[in-house]
Amino acid sequence: MCEGGVIPAGRWLEHLRAYLAIARRGEEPSGVHQVRVASRRLDVWLRLGDWHVLRDDLRWLRSTCASARDLDVLAARRDLPADFHDWLVQRRRSEQGGLREALDHERVEAILDALAAMPPVSVARARAAVKKIMAAVLDRGSQVDHASADTEALHRLRRALRRLRFGLEWVGEPADALIKLQDAFGDLNDRAVLMRWIEQYPEQDDAAAWRAELHEELDRKRIAVVQTWRESEPEVDAMARSWSSS
Amino acid sequence: MELFVIRHATAVPAREDYPDAERALTPRGARRFERVVRGLDRLGIRFDQLLHSPKLRAIETAERLVPLLDGPTEVASGLVRDPDPELLARFVGERVAVVGHEPYLDRLVSWLVLGKLERGDRFVLGKGGLAWLEGEPKPGGMTLLALLPAAVVRKR
Secondary structure (H helix, E strand, O other): OOEOOEEOOHHHHHHHHHHHHHHHHOOOHHHHHHHHHHHHHHHHHHHHOOOOOOHHHHHHHHHHHHHHHHHHHHHOOOOOOHHHHHHHHHHHHHHHHHHHHHHHOHHHHHHHHHHHHOOOEEHHHHHHHHHHHHHHHHHHHHHHHOOOOOHHHHHHHHHHHHHHHHHHHHOOOOOHHHHHHHHHHHHHHHHHHHHHHHOOOOOHHHHHHHHHHHHHHHHHHHHHHHHHHHHHHHHHHHHHHHHHOO | OEEEEEEOOOEOOOOOOOOHHHOOEOHHHHHHHHHHHHHHHHOOOOEOEEEEOOOHHHHHHHHHHHHHEOOOEEEOHHHHOOOOHHHHHOOOOOEEEEEEOOOHHHHHHHHHHHOOHHHHHHHOOOOOOEEEEEEOOOOOOEEEEEEEOHHHHHOO
């Protein structure tokens, strides 16, 4: 993504533009998913350039797609009770109208126009920002070690790891080591999302036993994720040291 | 509500072969506006919402106001055309700053103070200058507290 010492938003901005059209139509789950993926990558691009403006706009854009994305992921599962699955599918259908209205808001076009007007980020500045993101990952990670059951601490670490992965990709550095970590955290997050939607399901009596089972599964997953982090932390720490000395 | 209507700082001149939206601040324009921000800071001015146009010179001006902000930023294409009710509906804070362009900002001030868009010639904003309004963000619902050229604020 680096071109002559600078990093333009280019490819991910065009990706966002293309998938907004798909998300509006609501025919494919990839639309909403890729809008969120692109907006997160562009958020990191802004961070690399030390920009504060436009990041709230991208956050707003992601939040408009959040429920639809959750429901797309859950509706694709084949292991959910039939009635609950049907309820999820129905909820997703009813989300589409509001989603389309939000994506038709002129703020979306203004976000695209603004990002298109922005100058590219210098590689030097971006690399300095990646070092800060690495430090933030290690800081969040140290909080997790002492709070293995703290879901919020794990989410903060997950988000920091995602920003680090995207930051490395923007500056053209390998991020493979982080993908395994992201997968583990992503798995935990998927279960937490499922729990949030179970808690909204009107037939709570039907869901009681299953909810209890999921609570236990979440507890096991949290412990496993903390273990995965502990195993990976030395590698991330070594990466941070290598970056600091470069 | 207090509303701070701020014109972007000095930008590179327009050129036919260069997209207007991508015109950046000049280095001098950026430095001088940073002094405006320090002047606003010394006056104790803070915002809880900051809206800006999608053009680069407004983006760069808005970015320099972020240290005075305790709240969200929002890009608003309503700031690159004559003001309308949709734009006013987006002013939801108590101390709102908007960064945009002439002649739209003059017309915004005229509309909010006099209830008419077309008396903007009474409220001309220089680059980096601002109009400070108070009241309800509806046509004729606001009072002009001050019209401050950038040079005055820089000297605070």
